[in-house]
Amino acid sequence: MDPKIITEFETGGAKLATAIAGLTPKELLWVPPPGAGIGLWSIQQIVLHLMDDELIWTSRMKNVIAEENPPIAGFDESRFASRLFYEEQDAQMAVEILQLNRRQFSSVLRNLPEAAFQRTGQHVDLGPFTLEQAIVWTIEHLDHHIIYIDLKRQKFGKPLKGVPA
Amino acid sequence: MNPETITQFESGGALLRQSIAGLSKNDLLWIPPADANVGLWSIQQILIHLQDADIIWTGRMKRIIAEDNPPIIGYDESKFAANLFYDKQDPDRAIQLFDLNRKQFTKVLRKLHDATFTRTGQHNERGTITLAQCVPLMVGHVAHHIEFIQRKRAKMGNAIKS
Numbered sequence: 001m002d003p004k005i006i007t008e009f010e011t012g013g014a015k016l017a018t019a020i021a022g023l024t025p026k027e028l029l030w031v032p033p034p035g036a037g038i039g040l041w042s043i044q045q046i047v048l049h050l051m052d053d054e055l056i057w058t059s060r061m062k063n064v065i066a067e068e069n070p071p072i073a074g075f076d077e078s079r080f081a082s083r084l085f086y087e088e089q090d091a092q093m094a095v096e097i098l099q100l101n102r103r104q105f106s107s108v109l110r111n112l113p114e115a116a117f118q119r120t121g122q123h124v125d126l127g128p129f130t131l132e133q134a135i136v137w138t139i140e141h142l143d144h145h146i147i148y149i150d151l152k153r154q155k156f157g158k159p160l161k162g163v164p165a
Numbered sequence: 166m167n168p169e170t171i172t173q174f175e176s177g178g179a180l181l182r183q184s185i186a187g188l189s190k191n192d193l194l195w196i197p198p199a200d201a202n203v204g205l206w207s208i209q210q211i212l213i214h215l216q217d218a219d220i221i222w223t224g225r226m227k228r229i230i231a232e233d234n235p236p237i238i239g240y241d242e243s244k245f246a247a248n249l250f251y252d253k254q255d256p257d258r259a260i261q262l263f264d265l266n267r268k269q270f271t272k273v274l275r276k277l278h279d280a281t282f283t284r285t286g287q288h289n290e291r292g293t294i295t296l297a298q299c300v301p302l303m304v305g306h307v308a309h310h311i312e313f314i315q316r317k318r319a320k321m322g323n324a325i326k327s
Contacts, residue, residue: 051269052224052227055220055223055224055266056224058220059217059220059221059224059240062217062240062245062249063240065248065249066240066241066244066245066247066248066249067240067241067244070238070240071238072238073228073235073236073237073238075224075227075228075231075232075235076228076231076232079231079232080227080231082231083230083231084227084230084231084273085272085273085276088272088273088276089269089272089273090269090272093265093268093269094269096265097262097265097266097269100258100261100262100265101220101262103255103258104216104254104255104258104259104262107250107253107254107255108249108250108253108254111250111253
């Protein structure tokens with residue numbers, strides 16, 4: 001796998017830290033009105049969703065590396081968001097967890113032989129997927145949500161392009 | 166659920182940090198001889214195992230809380246230890262990740278109604294598990310491994326004096 005992709009994966013946590021820099025608790029918790037075209041979740045919900053999703057996906061990738069074509073269970077992200085008290089969890093801590101988890105798992109990815117990236121898992125909803133696909137999805141998933149964080153930031157007059165990286 | 170159990174769960178990271186205080190990199194990576202009766206893993210392997218196990222188990226508990234009796238698939242901890250470069254991962258980072266993940270999830274546990282702890286998941290090897298079983302299981306899991314860390318420390322003449 002292209003080492004640049006692994007570096008991109010590794011540095012995603014820092015991107016997320018930048019994406020929420022300078023926001024007040026009120027801004028983090030602001031839920032946009034439906035129809036605003038900037039997503040329905042608060043920034044806080046996005047950050048906690050990313051933490052939960054990443055912890056699950058890196059575990060799945062560990063299954064794929066260590067086991068033979070393992071079965072992978074799905075999870076219901078909407079129910080997670082509505083039932084796991086996302087508003088009461090700590091957004092900064094969530095970013096730190098995501099960052100530590102990506103850094104730690106990058107050290108595993110960097111030690112793998114090239115062939116390992118074609119190893120597969122069988123996802124109950126998505127079907128077969130490779131380790132390489134999972135890494136790319138995880139990167140894209142975070143980038144997708146950062147776009148929606150920025151759209152909300154623009155509403156507060158704090159666009160992401162004004163935040164020092 | 167007894168709030169003391171949740172507090173014990175929350176403090177698992179601190180206990181773990183304390184259990185490896187003063188150990189060198191060589192101490193962490195030392196593999197005990199098979200007949201030493203102090204377990205077969207290095208302390209480093211134990212730490213990374215606890216990191217991986219806790220992330221998986223907190224993920225399962227989240228599903229039990231949020232979904233209805235979700236199916237849970239087991240994982241092979243020996244294959245994880247053998248194939249995920251446990252010797253090359255960072256032990257301090259593992260403890261930090263473990264610690265923060267528990268602290269964050271503790272916030273969720275403290276918000277739950279008592280009835281939520283009777284919610285279940287279907288583990289493909291263990292059968293029906295409740296949230297009330299998972300939390301003490303995680304507390305006991307750390308205590309179990311800390312006991313083996315202490316035995317290894319005693320064997321290498323680096324016991325924690327308490």
